[in-house]
Structure formats: C-alpha cells, structure tokens
Amino acid sequence: MSAPSVLCAAAEIALNRYLRLESSVIEDCARLSGRCIEIALPSASLTMAIEFIPSGARVMPESPVPADVRVSGTPSSLLTALRAGSGSGIPAGLDVQGDVELLGEFRAMVARVGFDPEEWLAPMLGGVAAHRVADGLKRIFDWTRGNTRRMADHGAEYLREETYDLARGRDVGEWIEEVEDARDALDRLEARLRRLENGGNDAPATGREHA
Amino acid sequence: MSEDAKSQDKPGSTTHFGFQQVPVGEKRQRVAGVFDSVASKYDVMNDLMSFGVHRLWKRFVIDLAGVRAGEKVLDVAGGTGDLSREFSKQVGPRGLVVLSDINAAMLGEGRRRLADKGVVNLPIVQANAEMLPFAEESFDCITIGFGLRNVTDKDKALRSMCRALKPGGRLLVLEFSKPTSQTLSKIYDQYSFKLLPLMGRLVANDEASYRYLAESIRMHPDQQTLKSMMDAAGFGRTQVYNLTGGVVAVHRGFRIE
Numbered sequence: 328m329s330a331p332s333v334l335c336a337a338a339e340i341a342l343n344r345y346l347r348l349e350s351s352v353i354e355d356c357a358r359l360s361g362r363c364i365e366i367a368l369p370s371a372s373l374t375m376a377i378e379f380i381p382s383g384a385r386v387m388p389e390s391p392v393p394a395d396v397r398v399s400g401t402p403s404s405l406l407t408a409l410r411a412g413s414g415s416g417i418p419a420g421l422d423v424q425g426d427v428e429l430l431g432e433f434r435a436m437v438a439r440v441g442f443d444p445e446e447w448l449a450p451m452l453g454g455v456a457a458h459r460v461a462d463g464l465k466r467i468f469d470w471t472r473g474n475t476r477r478m479a480d481h482g483a484e485y486l487r488e489e490t491y492d493l494a495r496g497r498d499v500g501e502w503i504e505e506v507e508d509a510r511d512a513l514d515r516l517e518a519r520l521r522r523l524e525n526g527g528n529d530a531p532a533t534g535r536e537h538a
Numbered sequence: 539m540s541e542d543a544k545s546q547d548k549p550g551s552t553t554h555f556g557f558q559q560v561p562v563g564e565k566r567q568r569v570a571g572v573f574d575s576v577a578s579k580y581d582v583m584n585d586l587m588s589f590g591v592h593r594l595w596k597r598f599v600i601d602l603a604g605v606r607a608g609e610k611v612l613d614v615a616g617g618t619g620d621l622s623r624e625f626s627k628q629v630g631p632r633g634l635v636v637l638s639d640i641n642a643a644m645l646g647e648g649r650r651r652l653a654d655k656g657v658v659n660l661p662i663v664q665a666n667a668e669m670l671p672f673a674e675e676s677f678d679c680i681t682i683g684f685g686l687r688n689v690t691d692k693d694k695a696l697r698s699m700c701r702a703l704k705p706g707g708r709l710l711v712l713e714f715s716k717p718t719s720q721t722l723s724k725i726y727d728q729y730s731f732k733l734l735p736l737m738g739r740l741v742a743n744d745e746a747s748y749r750y751l752a753e754s755i756r757m758h759p760d761q762q763t764l765k766s767m768m769d770a771a772g773f774g775r776t777q778v779y780n781l782t783g784g785v786v787a788v789h790r791g792f793r794i795e
C-alpha cells in the first residue's frame with residue numbers, strides 16, 4: 328500500500344531541508360530532475376517514491392512515472408543504506424532493481440549533507456526529542472497491515488499520535504513556540520556548519536541562501 | 539472569458555452562497571459583506587473556531603510549500619496575512635511576497651497586523667482570484683488559504699493561479715474538506731451548525747456570517763473533486779494531504795512545464 332500522503336510530506340520536508348544545505352547537492356537534484364526512486368517496506372506493506380526536481384525532491388505515495396530504481400527491504404536495512412553513504416555497497420537484506428547508480432547517487436547526496444534518518448521527522452515536530460521521533464518512526468515502520476490502513480484513514484491525526492506530537496491536549500500556542508525554537512536552533516546549527524565548512528571566515532548564513 | 543464563467547454570467551443563472559442559491563453577480567457582494575463584517579474579529583474567531591488548530595494547518599502549508607530564499611510568492615485571498623508573514627521571512631531580501639485579497643477591509647486589517655509584527659515592505663494588491671492582475675509566469679509559489687470556497691468560479695480561479703505560476707511552480711490550496719470518518723463527520727456537523735454560529739453570535743455578534751462560513755464549507759468540493767479540478771486547470775503531480783481527519787485538506791499541484 329502507498330504511504331499516507333502526510334507521512335510523505337513529513338519525509339519530503341525534512342529531506343529537502345537537508346538537501347538544500349549544500350548547493351552542489353541541489354545542482355545534482357536539478358541534473359537528476361524527473362528521475363524517480365521507489366522505496367518499499369514489505370513488512371509494513373508501504374511504498375513511497377522520491378522524485379528529483381530542480382529545487383530538491385518530491386516525496387509521494389506513488390511513483391508518478393515508472394520508477395528508475397526500486398528499493399525494497401526491512402526498515403533497518405534501509406536506514407543502514409542511507410546512513411552508510413555511497414561507499415559501502417548495498418547492505419544485506421536490501422533488494423534493488425533498476426538503476427543502481429541512481430540509488431548510489433542519492434546515497435552519496437544524503438551523505439554529503441549529513442542526513443540523519445533518525446531526525447527525519449524532527450523539523451516537522453519541533454520540540455520532540457529526536458530519539459522519540461525515531462521511536463515513532465520505528466513504530467510506523469513496524470506496524471501491521473491493519474495499523475497501516477488505520478494510519479491512512481486518519482492521516483495527520485494518526486501521524487501526530489504515533490510520533491508523540493504533544494500538541495494534542497496541550498496549549499497549542501506553547502507548542503508553536505517550541506516549533507519556532509526548534510526551527511531557530513536548526514538555523515543556528517546550519518549556520519555553524521556553514522561557517523565550519525568555509526573555514527570560519529564566512530558571513531552569517533542560513534544555509535538556505537545559496538539554494 | 540472561460541466557458542463556465544460565460545454560462546455562469548448568463549442572466550438569471552445562480553450559484554450557491556452557503557446553502558442558498560443567489561444570482562451569480564450577487565455572490566461576490568455577499569461574500570464581501572461577510573468578510574467586511576468579520577475583518578476586525580477575524581483572527582480571534584479563527585482561533586476560537588478551530589481551537590487554535592488552524593495555526594498547525596497553516597504551519598503544515600508553510601512547511602510543505604518549502605519556500606526558499608529569493609523566491610517569489612503570492613498569497614491569494616490572504617486576508618489578514620498569516621501565511622504572507624511567514625513567507626516573507628523565508629524569501630529574504632532577494633525574494634518577494636505579495637499579499638492579495640478581494641476585500642479591502644481584510645487587507646487593511648492585514649496591513650495593520652503585518653506592520654505590528656514589523657513586516658512593512660510587502661506589496662498588498664486588491665485582486666479577485668479569478669482574474670489575477672499579474673503577468674504570466676510571475677511566481678514560484680502561490681497559496682490560497684481558506685479562500686477558494688468563497689470564490690464564485692473556482693475553475694477560473696485555478697486557471698488564473700496556474701497562469702501566474704512559473705513552469706514547475708506550485709500551488710497550495712488549504713481549505714475545509716470532507717472528514718474521512720462518519721463519526722467525525724457527525725461531530726463536525728454538530729460543531730459547525732450549532733456551536734460555530736453560537737460563537738459567532740457571542741464573540742463577533744454576527745451569527746449570520748458564521749452560519750455562512752459553516753454552510754460554505756459543506757458546499758465546497760470534496761478532496762477528489764478539487765484534485766480533478768486542479769488537474770483540469772493545468773496542474774500535475776497533484777497530491778491531497780488530509781489533516782485532522784479530513785476536516786481540512788491541503789492540495790498541492792505543480793504547473794506542468
């Protein structure tokens with residue numbers, strides 16, 4: 328079954344924030360524009376597609392065009408593949424069909440921007456600690472078929488519950504503030520990374536300006 | 539002029555205003571009447587009506603829009619400017635955000651609220667979504683938040699927004715929609731037809747306007763219909779994102795190159 332669109336949105340938002348940290352990675356996205364990677368998690372009967380566009384990537388429940396490469400495996404083999412970068416071959420338990428090179432490029436890109444799968448949902452959820460998000464993700468991935476369907480039916484509501492979004496039953500204003508704080512913290516981190524990369528002599532940057 | 543607009547403008551033809559049928563030419567005036575009367579209390583009512591959740595819905599739109607420094611963004615039916623304010627932070631000094639709305643009172647309120655938050659350099663344009671006065675291919679991103687259901691000729695508005703987008707640019711429509719579960723749907727009916735007009739009466743002293751809001755939500759096309767309308771208007775990769783069980787949906791489509 329295709330992943331719920333809100334889950335795809337969360338993945339897309341986080342992925343793009345990373346891809347846009349590095350102008351050369353965005354150039355790669357533009358070069359690969361229109362090409363598509365389909366990711367399947369058979370244990371959760373979930374699929375999701377990543378399509379490159381000039382400004383980053385779109386993540387959708389289904390591939391809008393025949394996918395160039397299809398990747399299927401356990402959640403942990405997928406996370407390992409993303410964490411390891413391009414150098415280390417395809418991890419055991421991952422089935423890859425189609426253009427292996429495209430997958431390799433994607434892995435190299437996410438490695439270059441320091442993408443951390445555990446933080447995938449963090450920017451969406453603001454103040455929620457990353458390990459709790461990772462827990463939430465694991466639960467999403469480990470769901471049985473029935474649960475997955477329930478998630479699809481309930482969309483954002485369900486995503487929020489399962490990722491411990493604390494907005495429910497709590498003052499929303501307070502939550503918004505936390506989101507803003509987390510956002511600022513992320514901006515500061517991005518600026519710090521850029522300064523480090525540029526040998527400390529760069530003007531303050533948000534990390535998004537060059538994109 | 540488009541075919542549907544032509545047929546809608548025929549003498550004697552009607553359209554819906556909430557649950558009432560009114561002459562096509564009258565709907566715009568009536569909608570204007572509603573927003574003239576709610577403008578000053580609009581934000582308070584928004585918070586009350588949605589229990590504050592409208593902020594989360596808007597946050598989702600802002601995140602999904604993925605606006606980057608230097609981009610050009612148009613906020614259609616932008617009212618008091620919530621979305622514009624966020625986008626203006628994101629586009630930075632090299633970018634541009636235009637706040638537009640058909641209603642001068644809402645824009646006046648918007649201008650005041652933006653100035654309160656220190657946003658002063660943002661162009662404000664009074665315009666009908668059906669006939670946007672911008673050159674073709676002007677914007678990277680267009681949003682319309684809780685506005686489309688008030689527009690008389692939605693197809694025409696969608697085409698007009700598509701035209702104003704650069705190829706590959708995106709439109710995000712945030713609008714009330716159809717709850718995906720029956721239970722939620724029933725609760726929501728009670729809420730919107732009983733509680734909402736009551737709150738309208740108590741807080742804004744304007745029951746009729748809030749009754750119109752509840753009715754207009756029911757008359758708005760459901761998720762699939764709106765998606766088809768977007769595809770027909772020239773958008774591709776159109777995706778529906780249900781929020782809060784479909785009470786609200788975000789549609790995002792890209793202008794096909």
Ligand SMILES: C[S@@+](CC[C@H](N)C(=O)[O-])C[C@H]1O[C@@H](n2cnc3c(N)ncnc32)[C@H](O)[C@@H]1O
Nearest residue numbers: 573615616617640641644666667683684685688
């Ligand atoms: C519910 S308010 C939404 C305001 C704001 N976008 C928000 O989300 O808070 C709807 C707005 O749509 C505007 N509107 C109604 N018909 C319109 C049209 N044909 N063209 C442009 N704006 C329109 C109204 O004036 C009003 O400001």
